[in-house]
Amino acid sequence: MRLRSAGLLLLLLSGLHAVIQEEVRAMVGSNVKLSCISTEEKTFDLNELFVYWQIGATEKPETVTYYLSGNSSAGHGNNHYKDRAQLSLDSMKQGDFSVHLYNITPQDEQKFNCLVFSKLVKILHVVVTLHVAANYSMPVVSTPDNAPEDEELTFTCTSTDGYPWPNVYWINRTDNSLLDKALQNSTVSLNARGLYDVVSVLRIRRTPNVNVGCCIENVLLHQNLTVASHTGIIETFKGNDTEVLPDTHPDRTRAMVAAITLLLTVVVAAAAGWWCRSRCPGKNYTGAQALRPELGFTDHV
Template identity: 75%
Template structure:
C-alpha cells in the first residue's frame, strides 16, 4: 500500500514547479554535504501527515528518488541503491520543519540538481526546494617533462601531466619570460576520466627552439578558484645543447693567467731594484741626511703599487 502511495505521489510531483528557492552547495570528493531544505513558516509537524521526497533526474530526464519518508515509517527509505547508506534525513529535525538531506562520502557522480518535496496528507504541498550540488577535487601538482630533442632539432616538446581532479580542467602554457599565455594551437591536451570518476590530463606543447626557453604549465580548477603552475626549469638553467653566456673560452683564460703572472714579476723586480739603488746611494753619499733620500725612495714603491692596483 505504501509503495502504491509513493508511486501516485511521484506522478503528482512530476508536474510541480519550484517555488523559487534554489540553492547551491559545494563539496569535495570524499567529504560529506548537507542539502538544506527548511520550512520557516511552521515550527512543529506531525510526521504521520508528512510525505518527504528527495529526487534527481537520471540521464533520460526521468525522476529518480534518492531518499523518502512515508507516514508510519520508523526510518527513512532509500530507493536508489547508489545512495543506500549514504543519504539520510533526521526524523527529529523533520518534526521541526528541517527536511535537509545529509550525503556522505561524496563522489563525482553526486553532482546533480536535487529537489526537496514536502507534502501534508499527499495533497497539500508545503515546500519545494532545488539544491544544486557541485563536486570538486584537487588536481595533483603538474609534472612537466624536460625536452629530449637533439641539439640539431628545431623544435622542443614538453609534456605536462596532472591527475585526480574535478571538474574538467582548463590547461594553459605560459611563457615564463613575460608570463604571457602561449598560443593554444601549440598544445595538444587530452582529458580523460579515470576509474574513480576523476579527471586526468596530459598536455603536449611543441615550440621552436630558442636559447634559455622557460615555459610553465598551468592547471586551472574553476570551481575551486585554483591555479596550479609549474615551470619547466629555472630561469638561468640552459637546455642541453645550448651555450651559456658565461662560458669561458679556452686559451683566453690561460692568456689572462699568464698576463697576471708577468705583471707580478715586473712589479717585484721594480721593488728590488729600487731598494738596491737606495742602499748603493746611501753607502756612497754619507754626508746627506739619511732621512732625506730614504724617505723619497720609500715613497716611490708605494706609488708604484698603488698605480698597479
C-alpha cells in the same frame, strides 16, 4: 516501481507551487548538507508527512531517499545512496527536511529535488544544485629531450585526480603572455575514481633560454596551479661531445678564477725561491719579495 510512480505523481502535483533554488559546493570525499527547511514556525507530525529527495528529469525522477507517513525510519530508492543519504526524524519534526550526504563522489553532481507533503498537500519544494570539486595534483612539466639540431622543442605537462574538467594554459614566462592554443595538444580522461587526468604537449620553436609555464585551472575552485620549466639549466649531449650551457652565476666564476690564479702564483713563488736559494745562498735571497707585487695584482683579479 510503486515508489517511483508515487514520487512522479507527487512531483507533478508540486508544479503549481513556488520552487526555492539553492546551490551548494562540496569536495570529493567530504560530507555535505543539502538544506530543505520550512519557514513556518511550527512542529510537524511525522504521521502526516511525505518527504522525497529525488534526482533526474521531472518525467522520470529517481528517488535518493524518502520518508513515508507511518514509517519508523527513512528509506533509500537508489543503491548509489544507500548508507550515504540520511534524513533526521527529530529535525523533520521541527521543519528541517535537509538530507546529509556522505563521502561525496563526482557522480553526486546533480540537481536534488526536496518535496515535502503534509496530508498530501505540498508544503515545500526546494531544488538544490550540488557542484562537486577535487583539487588537481601539482602539474609536472618534463624537460625537452630534443636533439640540439632540432628546431622544435617539446614540453609535456601532466596533472591528475581533479574535478571538474580543467582548462590548460601554456605561458611564456618571459612576459607572462599566453601561448597560442594551436601549439598545444591536451588530452583529458576519466580515471577509475571518476576524476580527470590531463596530459598536455607543447611544441614550440627553439629559441635561446626558453622559459615556459604550464597552468592547470580549476574554474569551480577559482584555482590556478602553475609550474615553470627553464631550459637554461639543461646540459645537451651530442655523441661524445658535451655542450654545457654558460654558467648562470658570474660571481662564482670570478671567485674560482681568482682562487686558481692565487694558487698558481704561490707555486711560482715557491719555485722561484728554491731556484734563488740554490743559486744565491745566504743573505742575498730576495725571490719572495720580488714576487710580492704579483700577489697584490692577483688579489684584484
